[in-house]
Amino acid sequence: MIVVYDGSFEGFLSLVYEVYYKKIKPTSILRETPKRLVLEELHESFYDEGNSLKVFTALKEKFSKQNFETILNTFMCDSIEFEMPLLEYIILGFKNQSELQNINNGSVFSVLGFTKQLFSNVHKMTGFLRFVELEDGSLYAKLESRFNLVYFLGRHFSKRFNNQTYYIHDINRSLVFVHSPEFKGVREISAFELPTVSENEKKFEKLWKTFFESVAIESRKNDKLQKNVVPLIYRTYMNEFMN
Amino acid sequence: MKKDVYTKMQILSDSAKYDVSCSSSGSESNYKTGELGATHNSGICHTFTADGRCVSLLKVLLTNFCLYDCAYCINRVSNDIPRAAFSPRELADITINFYKRNYIEGLFLSSGIIESENHTTELMLRTLRILRHEHKFNGYIHVKLIPGADSELIKEVTKLASRVSSNIELPSNKSLALLAPNKTKEKVLQPLKVARDITLERDNKPISMSTQLIVGASPESDFEILRLSSALYDKALLKRVYYSAYIPVNDAKNLPAIITAPPLLREHRLYQADWLLRFYGFSYDELLTQDRDHLDEELDPKTFWALSNMHLFPIEINKASKEELIRIPGIGVRSAFKIIKARRFKRLKLEDLIGLKISIKRAQYFILCDGVFQKSVPLYPESIREVLIKPVKMQTPKQPTLFDVSAITGEL
Numbered sequence: 040m041i042v043v044y045d046g047s048f049e050g051f052l053s054l055v056y057e058v059y060y061k062k063i064k065p066t067s068i069l070r071e072t073p074k075r076l077v078l079e080e081l082h083e084s085f086y087d088e089g090n091s092l093k094v095f096t097a098l099k100e101k102f103s104k105q106n107f108e109t110i111l112n113t114f115m116c117d118s119i120e121f122e123m124p125l126l127e128y129i130i131l132g133f134k135n136q137s138e139l140q141n142i143n144n145g146s147v148f149s150v151l152g153f154t155k156q157l158f159s160n161v162h163k164m165t166g167f168l169r170f171v172e173l174e175d176g177s178l179y180a181k182l183e184s185r186f187n188l189v190y191f192l193g194r195h196f197s198k199r200f201n202n203q204t205y206y207i208h209d210i211n212r213s214l215v216f217v218h219s220p221e222f223k224g225v226r227e228i229s230a231f232e233l234p235t236v237s238e239n240e241k242k243f244e245k246l247w248k249t250f251f252e253s254v255a256i257e258s259r260k261n262d263k264l265q266k267n268v269v270p271l272i273y274r275t276y277m278n279e280f281m282n
Numbered sequence: 283m284k285k286d287v288y289t290k291m292q293i294l295s296d297s298a299k300y301d302v303s304c305s306s307s308g309s310e311s312n313y314k315t316g317e318l319g320a321t322h323n324s325g326i327c328h329t330f331t332a333d334g335r336c337v338s339l340l341k342v343l344l345t346n347f348c349l350y351d352c353a354y355c356i357n358r359v360s361n362d363i364p365r366a367a368f369s370p371r372e373l374a375d376i377t378i379n380f381y382k383r384n385y386i387e388g389l390f391l392s393s394g395i396i397e398s399e400n401h402t403t404e405l406m407l408r409t410l411r412i413l414r415h416e417h418k419f420n421g422y423i424h425v426k427l428i429p430g431a432d433s434e435l436i437k438e439v440t441k442l443a444s445r446v447s448s449n450i451e452l453p454s455n456k457s458l459a460l461l462a463p464n465k466t467k468e469k470v471l472q473p474l475k476v477a478r479d480i481t482l483e484r485d486n487k488p489i490s491m492s493t494q495l496i497v498g499a500s501p502e503s504d505f506e507i508l509r510l511s512s513a514l515y516d517k518a519l520l521k522r523v524y525y526s527a528y529i530p531v532n533d534a535k536n537l538p539a540i541i542t543a544p545p546l547l548r549e550h551r552l553y554q555a556d557w558l559l560r561f562y563g564f565s566y567d568e569l570l571t572q573d574r575d576h577l578d579e580e581l582d583p584k585t586f587w588a589l590s591n592m593h594l595f596p597i598e599i600n601k602a603s604k605e606e607l608i609r610i611p612g613i614g615v616r617s618a619f620k621i622i623k624a625r626r627f628k629r630l631k632l633e634d635l636i637g638l639k640i641s642i643k644r645a646q647y648f649i650l651c652d653g654v655f656q657k658s659v660p661l662y663p664e665s666i667r668e669v670l671i672k673p674v675k676m677q678t679p680k681q682p683t684l685f686d687v688s689a690i691t692g693e694l
Contacts, residue, residue: 141627142620143634166326166338170383178382196384198313199320199421203382242287243379249288253296254341255331258529258544264334268327279329 041077044084046070048114049091051122052098055129056090068122102132106139109154115187116153124149160184161191167273168192170205172237177204177219179234181276184209189216190225197223244278251279285366291376293366297346297357298392300531302524303447303492306338306387306422319381319388319421321444326387339390339424340380344368344405348394352462353534354451354499357394361532367396370409378417388422388444389413399430403439410442427473429465436476445490445521448473453507457500460536471518478519490521497552498528498545499537504552505575508566512559525552551577558583561615562608580671585611588648589663596661598650600629612644632656644670 042065044050057063063082072083098107110129113121127146131138142148170178178200182189189209193216196205200218207216208231215226274280285293307325327336345367346357356363368376377389391409393402406425413419425443427436440446448470452458455467474491481489493514495507511523527544530537555577558564562584569583570576578586588595588611597606599621607618617640624630624638632651635642646656647666659665 140623142624142638143627145637148638162324162326165322166328166384168384172379172382180384200318200382201313201320202316202318202418239379243376243383246288246291246376247380247383247385249291250295250340250342251329251331251337253292254299254337256299256333256335256529259333259335259546261334262332265330265332268330268334268336277329 040064040080040082041067041069041073042082042084043069043072045086046117047086048111049088050084050086051114051125052091052094053087054084055094055126056087057084058126058130065123065126068120068126097133098129101136103136106132106136109150112154112157113150115190116157116185117187118185119153119156121150121153124153157186157188158191160186161188161195163273164188164192165195167269167277168207169276169278171240172243174235174237175204176237177206179206180208182207182209183211183275187212187214189214192216193218193223193225248279287372287376289364290366290368291342293364294342294344294346294368297394298341298343298390300356300526300529301341301390301392301426301449302335302494302526303424303522304336304338304341304390305522306424306444312420314418314420317418317420318378319419321420321422322387328384328386338387339422340377340386340388341390341392342368342373344370344373344391344393344402344409345396346394347396349397350395350462350464352451352464353532353537354461354496354528356531358532370405370412373409374412374417377413378419381419381421388419388424390424390426392426393428395428399428400432400435403428403431403435407435407439407442410439414442427477429469429473431473433476436473437480440477440480440489443489445492446473446477447492447494449494450510451494451496452500453495453502453510454500457502461500461534474518474520481519491518492520492522492524494524494526496528497525497549503570503575504548504555504577505566505570505572507552508555508559508570511556512566515559523556525549525556547579548577551579551583555583558587563605564609581667582611584609585644585670589667592661592663595648596650596655597648598653599635600625600652610645610648612641612648617641 040063042054042063044054054068058065066079098110102110110125113125124146128139128150131144131146138144139147142151164182164184168180168182170180173179182192187209189207189212192207196207197218204219209215213228215228217224217226269277305325306321307323313320325338327338329337331337343357345365346363347365347367348357348359351358351360377386380386381388391406393406395402396405410423410425413423422444423442424445424447425439427439427446427448429448450467450470452461458465458467474493477489477491495510497507507525514520514523527546527549528538529544555569558569559566564587569587577583581589588609597610599607604618604622607613607621608615620638620640621630621635624634628634629652631654632642632646635651647659647661647669655661659669
């Protein structure tokens with residue numbers, strides 16, 4: 040049976056409820072109704088606040104803190120089709136928590152792999168994210184990424200930019216992590232105007248580019264290696280790679 | 283003529299680039315509420331240069347004026363190159379502005395010797411004070427100590443830095459005398475000894491230290507180099523030894539000719555061996571001996587060691603301890619942990635390793651999986667060496683199909 044849900048975390052929990060109490064047996068889980076003709080039976084799972092909450096409470100009770108976080112983290116990997124392995128992970132966990140350590144199980148291995156990918160992405164972006172200084176001295180960074188990273192990045196920078204006001208703007212998901220004296224956390228935004236940068240900005244961008252070009256050693260030049268370690272996809276907002 | 287800040291940056295980062303060390307790892311997170319900067323335990327790379335090296339720190343010289351005349355060094359006094367200097371305040375300001383834009387983890391501060399060793403160290407100290415006290419900067423600062431400066435100054439620097447280093451550069455006194463007439467091994471090690479003594483006094487918070495050895499400028503063997511590294515790790519409390527393939531920048535009669543390509547493969551093998559010393563429980567004399575004093579170029583040091591110690595293999599992966607597992611070629615620390623985690627639930631077979639995404643390319647010839655040994659290659663060092671050096675390429679014969687256009691047109 041193909042199951043369609045709305046793609047939200049709460050929607051997924053309602054789906055889990057249906058698996059237990061309406062005995063639906065998904066063979067694949069989609070976020071949108073397929074446009075093509077499907078021969079298999081199609082079931083649409085609707086978000087139900089009560090059911091969702093019941094599953095949420097059960098998860099918090101039954102699952103260890105770490106395993107529960109693994110489930111939440113998996114949801115941040117929104118460009119991966121994680122639903123089937125995650126469903127099996129949850130079913131397995133309700134039966135027996137210690138089985139969730141068994142990496143021989145394909146679903147467990149996949150789900151743990153998602154978390155690993157997520158954090159490797161977070162780690163890369165902690166280095167590759169670039170801030171510009173705005174007129175008022177606050178810092179602003181644009182972010183485009185495969186996964187939903189703003190929360191993790193926001194937390195990372197709250198240590199090092201503790202006395203700064205900064206914004207990390209996820210362009211595609213329309214999310215901003217705000218760190219200011221008034222508010223710290225993730226916000227959704229609808230409209231957005233490009234802020235004015237400080238007059239210092241040009242100088243330091245140019246200095247950085249000068250530095251970047253002059254530290255490379257000509258006799259060791261290796262473009263392929265450079266592409267491996269900074270894939271093009273990360274370079275969009277890294278000014279040393281802009282012309 | 284006064285140079286503008288871009289020219290200075292160009293000259294002073296160009297002069298510092300042959301220093302390999304640029305890591306920011308291995309320090310505890312240390313942020314303070316209401317201040318700027320924090321270090322990150324695993325280190326962070328902020329970009330990678332065209333030669334593929336990680337850029338983590340703003341690596342510059344305070345100045346490239348230098349009194350010394352070391353044959354291998356681009357900044358030696360007898361070279362006619364453009365010279366420049368940052369003022370401590372100027373450099374601190376750039377560091378802070380780079381840091382706020384997330385270009386860097388911090389500063390790597392080194393310098394040529396201007397006026398005297400003490401004067402140079404004082405200038406560096408001033409930069410550190412501006413960063414740490416005025417800007418309340420808690421990010422990473424690496425300082426190259428100046429050999430020959432007073433112990434008191436070195437102590438002050440050490441207190442403010444996250445990591446300090448002094449480059450030994452040449453692995454023996456003989457080579458130093460030949461190529462760096464103003465330095466001796468004792469002089470180069472002096473600042474590290476001062477820093478080590480502070481560590482021993484305050485035994486709770488060790489100061490992180492590193493050094494660098496140039497490979498290929500002088501005749502020392504890999505055995506001598508690894509023996510030195512190993513002694514430095516054990517006795518001098520160093521955290522890292524860096525190896526730098528010698529890149530000819532000067533023409534001098536005591537050096538390899540200027541056209542020589544840098545020995546990058548040798549550098550790579552030395553790093554692999556160094557890793558084995560630090561994280562895999564190997565000692566230098568297991569990897570090399572007086573008679574076999576160079577690392578194998580075709581095989582990595584661990585595989586080479588295994589082939590010389592075949593009596594220890596094959597190892598049963600379902601029983602071996604972690605220490606034994608990580609000695610298997612191709613099995614790293616992560617794979618070893620996966621094996622240990624997975625075998626609590628079942629006896630592992632070769633397919634299980636593949637399922638766990640553990641690379642068996644090399645490991646398969648050295649292991650038993652639940653009593654089973656792979657059948658394709660006999661357990662002789664020569665046979666295994668042969669398949670590892672020349673991996674068999676599987677050729678799938680192409681069969682033209684009815685719909686294959688090339689069958690009709692004759693195109694390839």
